[in-house]
Amino acid sequence: MHELAITQSIVEMIVERTDGASVTAVHLRIGKVSGVVPDALRFCFDLVADGTPVQGARLEIDEPPGRACCRACGATFSVDDLVVLCACGSADVEVLGGDELLVSAVELAEEVA
């Protein structure tokens, strides 16, 4: 279950970058072919965020579809899972996108003056 390790590093990074500010929402971009299961990450997030400034933050997950280019026939096509196979039968394809895993935005609680 590598989602736990991924979630830990995401939360640690956010806490580090935001200098301990209270986080209300975290926006993640998890490509369809990144190999990360959003539901598993969501589950881990609550566990990992517990006791940190990220605790209770809303988790918004965007799942962009993958794009791939076949090295055998040159066709480009979309992929939505880890089985990347061209219509021509070749598995020799280059994944052009959809394999990203990144934090696209973090929302911080407004300072109460």
Ligand SMILES: [Zn+2]
């Ligand atoms: Zn092909």
